[in-house]
Structure formats: C-alpha cells, structure tokens
Amino acid sequence: MPSSVMPTSRRGDGPQPPAAVSTIGLRKSYGDKTVLDGIDLRIPAGTVFALLGPNGAGKTTAVKILSTLVTADGGQAQVAGHDVATSPDGVRAAIGVTGQFSAVDGLITGEENMLLMADLHHLSKHEGRQVSAELLERFDLTEAAKKPASTYSGGMKRRLDIAMTLVGNPRIIFLDEPTTGLDPRSRHTMWQIIRELVSDGVTVFLTTQYLEEADELADRIAVLNDGKIAAEGTADELKRLIPGGHVRLRFTDPDAYRSAASALREATRDDETLALQIPSDGSQRELRSLLDWLDSIGVEADELTMHSPDLDDVFFALTGGADRTDKKGEAVR
Amino acid sequence: MSSPLAPARPTRLSLAVRDSSTMLRRNLLHARRYPSLTLNLLLTPIVLLLLFVYVFGDVMSAGIGGGGADRSEYIAYLVPGILLMTIGGTLIGTAVSVSMDMTEGITARFRTMAIHRGSVLIGHVIGSVLQSIISVVLVGAVGVAIGFRSTDATVLEWLAAFGLLALFALAFTWIAVGMGMVSPSAEAASNNALPLVFLPLISSAFVPVDAMPGWFQPIAEYQPFTPAIETLRGLLLGTEIGNNWWITIVWCLGLAALGYRWSKAVFDRDPK
Numbered sequence: 001m002p003s004s005v006m007p008t009s010r011r012g013d014g015p016q017p018p019a020a021v022s023t024i025g026l027r028k029s030y031g032d033k034t035v036l037d038g039i040d041l042r043i044p045a046g047t048v049f050a051l052l053g054p055n056g057a058g059k060t061t062a063v064k065i066l067s068t069l070v071t072a073d074g075g076q077a078q079v080a081g082h083d084v085a086t087s088p089d090g091v092r093a094a095i096g097v098t099g100q101f102s103a104v105d106g107l108i109t110g111e112e113n114m115l116l117m118a119d120l121h122h123l124s125k126h127e128g129r130q131v132s133a134e135l136l137e138r139f140d141l142t143e144a145a146k147k148p149a150s151t152y153s154g155g156m157k158r159r160l161d162i163a164m165t166l167v168g169n170p171r172i173i174f175l176d177e178p179t180t181g182l183d184p185r186s187r188h189t190m191w192q193i194i195r196e197l198v199s200d201g202v203t204v205f206l207t208t209q210y211l212e213e214a215d216e217l218a219d220r221i222a223v224l225n226d227g228k229i230a231a232e233g234t235a236d237e238l239k240r241l242i243p244g245g246h247v248r249l250r251f252t253d254p255d256a257y258r259s260a261a262s263a264l265r266e267a268t269r270d271d272e273t274l275a276l277q278i279p280s281d282g283s284q285r286e287l288r289s290l291l292d293w294l295d296s297i298g299v300e301a302d303e304l305t306m307h308s309p310d311l312d313d314v315f316f317a318l319t320g321g322a323d324r325t326d327k328k329g330e331a332v333r
Numbered sequence: 334m335s336s337p338l339a340p341a342r343p344t345r346l347s348l349a350v351r352d353s354s355t356m357l358r359r360n361l362l363h364a365r366r367y368p369s370l371t372l373n374l375l376l377t378p379i380v381l382l383l384l385f386v387y388v389f390g391d392v393m394s395a396g397i398g399g400g401g402a403d404r405s406e407y408i409a410y411l412v413p414g415i416l417l418m419t420i421g422g423t424l425i426g427t428a429v430s431v432s433m434d435m436t437e438g439i440t441a442r443f444r445t446m447a448i449h450r451g452s453v454l455i456g457h458v459i460g461s462v463l464q465s466i467i468s469v470v471l472v473g474a475v476g477v478a479i480g481f482r483s484t485d486a487t488v489l490e491w492l493a494a495f496g497l498l499a500l501f502a503l504a505f506t507w508i509a510v511g512m513g514m515v516s517p518s519a520e521a522a523s524n525n526a527l528p529l530v531f532l533p534l535i536s537s538a539f540v541p542v543d544a545m546p547g548w549f550q551p552i553a554e555y556q557p558f559t560p561a562i563e564t565l566r567g568l569l570l571g572t573e574i575g576n577n578w579w580i581t582i583v584w585c586l587g588l589a590a591l592g593y594r595w596s597k598a599v600f601d602r603d604p605k
Contacts, residue, residue, distance in 0.1 A: 067445045070603040092447035103438035107363050119355040120448050148366075164442070 025075035037227035050218035096170030106150030155186030356456025414538025431513025432522035507592025
C-alpha cells in the first residue's frame with residue numbers, strides 16, 4: 001500500500017470548535033535530516049489527540065516545537081491562540097508538558113519538586129502547599145513525598161512528572177510517550193490519569209508508538225511517518241482505510257495443507273508455516289460456511305484464528321507494510 | 334486550583350526577581366542536600382595552604398621580601414592568593430552542576446514554563462557566588478588559625494576586600510556557567526573548568542612574579558589572578574597596590590559581561 005494516503009478527516013461541516021492546537025506546513029530539519037516535512041494539524045479544544053508513529057518519525061520534535069522548546073524552520077503553529085514563534089510566553093502560560101525523559105529534579109524530594117512548581121507559578125505559600133498536597137494525594141505519592149525523587153520507580157517518576165505539570169492548571173497538556181518504559185499496571189494507571197484530565201476539559205496532545213494506546217485514549221489520531229502525516233482520523237476511520245479481516249488456518253500435516261489450499265482458491269498461501277489466510281468479515285454466517293466447506297472436503301485445520309483489522313494493520317500499511325510480521329512481534333508487548 | 338497567573342500581572346522585573354529567587358532556593362537546597370561536592374572543592378586550597386606553609390614554607394619564605402623572611406611572613410603572603418584560588422575551586426562545582434542541570438529534563442520543563450527566562454542561570458550564579466563567599470570565609474578561617482593576621486586594614490579596606498572577592502567570584506562564575514552549558518557531561522565540565530584552578534598556580538599567589546623566568550612574567554603579571562591577588566594583599570596587608578585595582582576591575586567586568594553573554598547565547602539556543 002502506498003505510504004501517502006489521503007487524510008480521512010472531514011472538514012468544513014458546520015462551525016468548528018476553537019482549535020487548541022493548529023499547525024500549517026510545520027517543518028524542521030536537523031542538518032541534512034528532515035524531521036518534520038510540512039505538518040498540518042487542527043486539534044479542537046477539549047479533545048485527546050494522538051500522534052502515532054515509529055521511533056524517529058518526528059513525534060518528539062513536533063511536541064518540542066509546539067511546547068516552545070525548539071523553533072520550527074518553517075510553517076506556522078498556534079497553541080491556545082498564541083503563535084509559538086512570536087508569543088512563546090503566551091503559549092507557555094497555557095500549556096503543561098511532560099516530556100519523554102522525566103523532567104523531575106532528582107536531587108530534591110517529590111514534595112519539594114511540587115512546591116518548586118507552585119513557586120514558579122507564583123502561587124501563595126498556602127495555596128502552593130494545598131495544591132501540592134492534593135496532587136500528591138491524587139497521584140498516590142503522599143507516602144513517598146519526603147523521599148528524593150531519584151529514588152522513585154519509573155512509574156512513580158512519571159506520576160510525579162504529570163503531577164508537576166498539573167500544578168499550573170494548564171488547559172493544554174503535551175504528553176510525549178507517557179507510557180514508554182512503564183510496566184502494564186503503571187501504563188493502565190497512566191491511561192486512567194489521562195482520561196481524568198480529559199473529563200476536566202483539558203486538551204491532551206499525546207504521542208505514542210503504541211496503537212493500542214492511541215485507540216484507547218484518542219478522539220483523533222494522526223499517523224506520522226518520515227516527517228509526514230500519513231493519515232489522520234478517528235480510530236474507526238483509520239481502520240476503514242485498509243482491507244478487512246481474515247481467518248487464518250494453520251496445519252501441521254503438509255498433505256492436509258495442500259488439499260485445503262487447492263480447495264480454497266481465494267486463500268493466500270503461506271507455504272513455510274503451512275497457513276492459509278481467507279478474507280472474512282468475521283460474521284457467524286461466513287465462519288460457518290468456511291467450516292462447512294472444510295468438513296465437506298474432509299480437511300481439519302490444527303488451528304483457526306480470527307483476525308479483524310486493528311490499528312496495527314493501518315499502522316504497518318501506512319508506514320511501509322512489507323515487514324509487518326516482524327514488527328507485529330515488537331508491537332505486542 | 335487557582336489560575337496560573339496572579340490577578341495583577343507582575344512586571345518583568347518582579348517576575349525576574351521572584352523566579353530567580355525560586356531558582357536560587359533550589360540551588361541552595363541542592364548544595365545543602367549534597368554538600369560533598371562543595372566540601373571536596375574546599376579541600377584543595379586548604380591542603381595547598383598547609384602544604385606550602387608547613388612543608389615548603391622555609392624554602393618559599395626565603396624567596397620573598399628579598400630573602401630572610403620568616404614563615405609567618407610567608408603565611409601573610411600566601412593567604413590572599415589562596416582565598417582567590419578558593420573561588421577558582423568552587424567554579425568547578427558551578428560548571429559541573431550547571432552541565433548536569435542542563436542535561437536534566439527539569440531544565441527542559443523550565444524552558445516550557447512562563448517564567449523569567451534568565452532565572453535558571455541567575456539562580457545558578459547567585460547560588461554559586463554565595464557558595465564561593467562561604468568557602469572563602471572557611472578557608473580564611475583556616476588561614477587565621479595558622480597565624481594569618483591582617484594588621485593594618487581599616488573597616489573600609491575590609492569592605493573593599495570583601496567587595497573584590499565578591500566581584501571576582503561573580504565574574505568567574507559567569508564564565509564557569511558558560512563552560513558548564515557547553516559541556517556535554519559532568520566530566521567534560523570539570524575538565525573545561527580546570528584552567529580556572531591552574532591559573533592561580535601561575536600567578537603571584539605562591540611566589541612573586543619577578544621570581545619567575547623573564548619570558549613568563551608578562552603572562553603571570555597580567556592574567557586576572559595576579560592583579561586581584563596584589564589588590565587583596567594591598568587591602569589586607571598594606572602592600573603597594575599601584576594600578577592593580579583597576580586592572581582587576583576591568584578584568585572582572587569584562588569577564589562578567591563575556592560570561593553572561595556567552596551563557597545567555599547558549600541558553601537561548603535550541604536544546605539538542
């Protein structure tokens with residue numbers, strides 16, 4: 001499948017809600033390497049947007065530009081109504097950023113980190129203590145509050161990081177790979193945290209290399225590949241971009257495999273693993289007719305698996321699908 | 334939770350003062366929590382002081398005042414240089430902590446917050462100058478304990494001596510901050526700042542400049558440490574200051590301006 005698929009987003013249906021983040025033709029290169037090659041985004045306020053892409057696709061660079069950490073080479077970007085190039089302080093006052101690498105001060109305690117943020121947001125002493133205690137409680141860090149942040153586990157550091165980001169009550173939050181490197185439990189905790197943020201009306205811009213995560217959390221997803229948006233839309237819209245699901249039959253007996261393969265003409269053969277892929281929408285009727293057909297020719301498969309299209313398929317189709325099976329192994333954690 | 338900005342928008346200056354003092358508190362907290370770096374850096378000048386007085390003292394004192402000076406005269410000669418060398422030592426700590434800080438995610442966070450942009454550096458500089466002054470006081474106390482006496486300094490001269498040390502610390506701290514900012518790691522920062530510790534060795538701190546080889550004398554005489562040491566000697570011991578005082582001030586103002594511009598330029602660059 002070609003790697004440049006038209007964006008699936010529908011535009012211009014009635015009045016649009018105000019955009020929390022919008023970019024036009026955003027470009028950035030480091031030396032000879034083009035990292036972002038013309039990115040157009042429009043993220044309505046109060047939604048979760050996921051920028052999905054493999055390592056090195058430019059996700060972090062996009063976050064860095066939108067959070068005023070680095071300057072773009074070209075194009076425009078507006079965050080919370082402020083231009084990132086001409087009014088960075090306006091942007092900074094509205095956003096909170098949790099980068100890929102923990103942005104906590106490891107030499108001081110969790111509580112001191114929180115109070116540092118409160119001071120930098122110019123909260124009064126009383127207010128600062130209150131906000132800090134509330135957030136530490138909310139992120140289950142009260143017990144560890146008096147310990148140096150460097151002694152925290154990965155999940156705790158990430159929670160402290162987000163708690164620090166929330167001190168200023170930002171309206172737009174950037175989360176760069178918020179769950180990378182976390183164990184499954186911490187990952188689910190993080191998802192819960194992100195869902196709560198959204199229910200408070202915050203706009204969340206998150207990057208991830210995990211499709212499952214984008215599917216779980218995001219209202220809209222953009223697939224970033226090689227510095228370009230390969231596709232954009234809701235999870236369902238993206239899934240519709242690629243052909244439907246299939247049934248996979250695996251055999252151990254080569255004879256059974258051969259006879260099944262010759263009987264099922266529409267099947268795709270995989271001679272190495274003795275497996276057949278038969279296109280199917282996964283309905284009960286189609287499945288039964290397939291099984292009846294197998295029975296009628298007297299063939300018994302050793303394993304039958306259903307596969308419905310998921311974002312993985314979209315992802316690999318859009319980001320160069322040839323080595324799908326290799327990458328699939330990586331993506332399953 | 335409250336809104337991020339107070340109802341009355343703070344002026345630029347009050348923002349700068351407030352954020353810089355927050356950053357200063359953070360740096361002092363680091364120094365208090367982890368005093369080992371500061372204390373290690375104090376060790377060098379103290380060891381050198383004791384070494385030169387008690388081990389090399391007899392030989393060294395023969396080389397000053399036209400020969401025949403005794404050990405207490407050499408202590409008097411040595412201490413002003415050791416005090417300035419103490420500042421040189423704390424600068425290594427500054428460069429190391431700045432470089433560590435710049436590679437930490439927390440600095441990236443500061444950059445994305447609506448705070449006074451220079452406060453991160455100003456906090457480092459003021460914290461480091463305060464540490465320098467405390468170190469100078471501690472090393473000075475060791476000097477007094479082994480017999481250093483400032484016999485004829487007036488209150489005004491004491492204040493001037495203090496001001497000189499503070500100005501010198503400020504100027505070199507900005508340079509050390511710049512060195513820390515361009516260093517990719519703590520080790521590199523420590524190496525980059527090493528010349529600041531070597532410079533006093535080739536100044537008039539240990540032996541008079543006119544006892545050095547002729548070709549070397551201009552280098553030793555006009556590098557920033559020598560005029561500062563001579564000025565400090567003059568203030569504390571009543572020796573001839575001559576034009577050393579303004580050479581020192583020119584050096585300090587020049588280095589401070591250079592270090593400030595350098596550090597700011599590096600800080601304003603996009604991080605990697």
